[in-house]
Amino acid sequence: MEVEEETKTSRRSFLSLATWAIGALISAGMGIPAIAYVIGPALKRANAEEWIRLGSASKVELNTPTLFKVKIERPTGWIVNVEELSFYVLTENGRDYVAMSNICPHLGCRVRWINDQEQFFCPCHNAGFNKDGSVASGPPPRPLDRYQVKVEDEQLFVLGG
Ligand code: FES
Numbered sequence: 001m002e003v004e005e006e007t008k009t010s011r012r013s014f015l016s017l018a019t020w021a022i023g024a025l026i027s028a029g030m031g032i033p034a035i036a037y038v039i040g041p042a043l044k045r046a047n048a049e050e051w052i053r054l055g056s057a058s059k060v061e062l063n064t065p066t067l068f069k070v071k072i073e074r075p076t077g078w079i080v081n082v083e084e085l086s087f088y089v090l091t092e093n094g095r096d097y098v099a100m101s102n103i104c105p106h107l108g109c110r111v112r113w114i115n116d117q118e119q120f121f122c123p124c125h126n127a128g129f130n131k132d133g134s135v136a137s138g139p140p141p142r143p144l145d146r147y148q149v150k151v152e153d154e155q156l157f158v159l160g161g
Helices: 002-043
Strands: 049-057 066-074 080-091 095-101 112-114 117-120 128-131 135-139 149-151 155-160
Touching: 002 155, 049 066, 080 155, 095 155, 117 135
Parallel strands: none
Antiparallel strands: 049 155, 066 080, 080 095, 112 117, 117 128, 128 135, 149 155
């Protein structure tokens, strides 16, 4: 009689433990992916550098900074922002390329290339930049920012962040 009671108790605790273990496995199986799905986007780096495709390298005229405009999507958590970025690309030989920002390093206005004057011009404080992005006149503290460039299958890419 006593042995039968012990067997029942042991079976009851085993079933209880097994039920608990199965419940825990199911919870972990569903809960871990759900948590990763919910918080994953927020943990991604918002400003990770990536290669941005500008377009055909043949568009760049020799010795003339050429403007490329691209729209890129940047996921920040659950929100996807669409940004329009602009880059000037310069080549002297059609093989080596320099990519420059069109943002003035003084206070962030947009510069534009003036072909007649062979200079970039920033209208905010009348600054000038040479073809290579170096400061020609005005208050900017440094040249135009540069980006790493690569050409693949005749397409230009810049490394931006
Ligand atoms: S913002 Fe370009 S010169 Fe001031």
